[in-house]
Structure formats: structure tokens, C-alpha cells
Amino acid sequence: MPRTLTTNKTENGALEAALALHRRGWCIIPIPTGSKKARIKWKRYQTSRPDEEQLRRWFTAKQWNLAVVLGDVSGGLTCRDFDDMAVYNRWAVTKPDLAATLPTVRTARGRHVYFVGHVEGVKHIEGGELRGGGGYCLLPPSLHPDGKNYAWTNGLNNGNLLELDAANAGFLIEGHVTECTESTEITEKIESTEAIGCVVSVEDAISLTLPRQYGTRNHTVFGLARALQSLPEFVDADPRTLREIVQEWHRRGQPYRRTEPFEETWIDFLVGWSKVKYPMGAEPMAQIITRAMQAEPPAAVRQLYPENAKLQTLAALCRELQKVADKDPFFLSARKAGELLEVKPMTAWRWLFLLEQEGIVKTVCKGGTAENPRKASRYRYIAEKTPAKQG
DSSP: OOOOBOOOOOTTHHHHHHHHHHHTTOEEEEEETTOOSOOSOOGGGGTSOOOHHHHHHHHHHSOEEEEEEOBGGGTSEEEEEEOOHHHHHHHHHHOHHHHHHSOEEEOSSSEEEEEEOOOBSEEEETTEEEEOBTOEEEETTOBOTTSOBOEEEEOBOTTOOOBOOTTTTTOSTTOOOEEEOOGGGTTTTOTTSOSOOOOOSHHHHHHTTSOOSTTOHHHHHHHHHHHHHTSGGGTTOOGGGGHHHHHHHHHHTGGGOOSOOHHHHHHHHHHHHHHOSSOTTOOHHHHHHHHHHHSOOOHHHHHHOTTOHHHHHHHHHHHHHHHHHTTSOEEEOHHHHHHHHTSOHHHHHHHHHHHHHTTSEEEEEOTTSSSOOSSSEEEEEOTTTSOOOOO
16 A cells, blocks of 8 residues: 555644655645745745755744645745636536545645645636646645645555646646736835735735734725735726625734724724725736836847846836836836846846947936935936947
8 A cells, every 4th residue: 555645733743744755856845834825935946956954944933834845946836826616616527536536735724735836926717726836835734824634545655646737638628818926026126016926806805915914904904905806806896896705805804903993893894995006916017017027028138148147137127117207207226127037136236227328228316315315216218319339
């Protein structure tokens, strides 16, 4: 009989599970108990696994939830996340052998089914998601924010982690609907975008905006308003019709509320609803950096520096920022540019200096001065007006 990996919530269950899964080649990271959101900078673990010593430091200090980072770092691991049990049951009827074999976890709402698929990103499909590289999933014995523990219904054994084509396995029921990147790809880099993943349901809006520490209720209830307004069914909704949703959010936020009654949360929500300028996921900077990364870089910079892709992206970012600013100059600090490009602030500053020397941008007002006390300098994108120097 193959040895099956099962995990129970013992005093050190998270550590035991983390070590066992690590030895199977999975990349394991810690998540605060009762949460689904990482509190560590986990982008590095999309390409490199922590060692056992690091796992012991994480999981011995206190009881944590644990998650597996999907994708090539865990051997191409992919998860079909069924949030709707009716959809899972329909799949299980059509693919009974796979349903009986593949490692499967019971979640608060449905099932996580694991296989090797080498899928990249998160695909939103009927009844849930297909999650691959760039994402992570919580594993047993983690505690869901709803108070339910994740548990294996089909444990891991030596032969049931199969390499499958997602479509042939029936996981793409009704086809691919939409995609979004995980939080580390954009939201960890941009201050104006919360690291909250993608909101595709009321449950997401609630669980992703719950307060995680005392004193944050007012801010997070505004986040709930923004998250709900990002859902198509609530774009033009009367906030008074959302009372039950806010009541559920208020109830589940109790661990980090003091004594505020529901009416205080309700008032804050009603006030905040009308103040939402950008629904969650529609923040201008996120859109700008996405457009910059997808657009063709300015021809002058491609010609002058064909081997420096990040410098080309910086020039494209300046162009997009200028479009938003219209006739006004745009703000950009070397620190922020460095974060976005994943380079040191000094490198970003030198590249901005170089772009100015090449006639791509022009400094209008330096940051940190009496005229402009903000650290971000003001620039104007002028590449289309000034021909590039020929070297």
C-alpha cells in the first residue's frame, strides 16, 4: 500500500505538514492563522523554495496556516479551485476516476483538486478558478477565516499526483472566462493598490477586506465598499440593499473589532460608498503600469538601448503617466520607479537622468524642494517632440 500523506491539526500540525510537503518537492510558505493573505514577501518563493531550517523557524514560533506556492517551483503544481460544490459534483460524475484519485482538499466552500499542469496565472472559470504559477493555495490543517479547517478528502500518496492537460481532465468547464495576476506581480509594487488578489465574488469582497489588526475597521470597511463596487452586479447599486453583506462582514471582523456596534460599521459603509473614486482593481497606477508593460516602448529608447528592457519600460511608463497628466507634468520618484522595475532607487534615478539627457523626458520640478516638498519629482514626457540623439 502506498503511504498516504494526511495531516491533522495537532499542536505542531502545521510544521509537520510543512516538512512532509517540502520533502515531496512542494514550496511551502506560512500564512497567519485564520487568514488567507500572506504576511511575508513571498515573490522570491515563486522561483526558490525555503529550506527546512526556514520552515522550522516559521512554523515552530507559533501556529500558522500554511500554503503551497503553485507552478514550476513546486514541480508544475496546479490547483482546480471549485468554489461551487454543484460544479465540483458535476465534474466528479464526468471524471470519476480522477475524482477518486487526485489529491483533494475540502475547503470552506468547495474543493481544491491538485495535479501537475504547468499552468501560469489564475484563470477564472465556472464555479471557481484554475490556479497555477504565480499563485498559492492554503493546505490542511489551515484554518479558514470562516472558522473551518482545510482537510484532505483524498490524501497525497506516491502515485496520485498526475500530470494532466486541464482541458482533457474536464477542469475548464464552460471555458476560460478571464485572468488576473497574483498580488506580487503588481500590487506588492504599487502603493495605491492593496495586495488583495482579484475580487470576483461577494465572498472575495468580504474575506479580502476583513480587518487584520485593531484600529483598522474604518479603513477596511471602506475597502469593502471599493471591493463590492468592483463587481458588475453592484456598480450602480443602492448601498442600502447591501445591508446583509455588511452585517456578515461585521460579524466576521469581530476578532479585530473592539466594541463598535453594527450601526457604526453600517454608517461608515454608507458614507464610504459615495466616496469611492476607483473600485478595487481599477486603481490608475495599476492600469498605467499594465499599459506600459504591454505597449511598444518608445522607438528612440529601443534604438538607443536595445538590450535594456527595463529602461525601455521606464520610458514607456513615463509616456503613460504623461497621457494621464494630459498637459500637466507627472510625478515620479526614483524610489517608486525602482520598486516598479525591481532595481535600486539609485539605478532608477540614473536611468531617469539618462532619459532626460536623451530628450525623452524633461524635469519640471525636482522633489524635496520648497516649491515641491514631495519626494517625487515632476517630469514632462517630450520624446515625440524632440528627436533622439544619434550616437
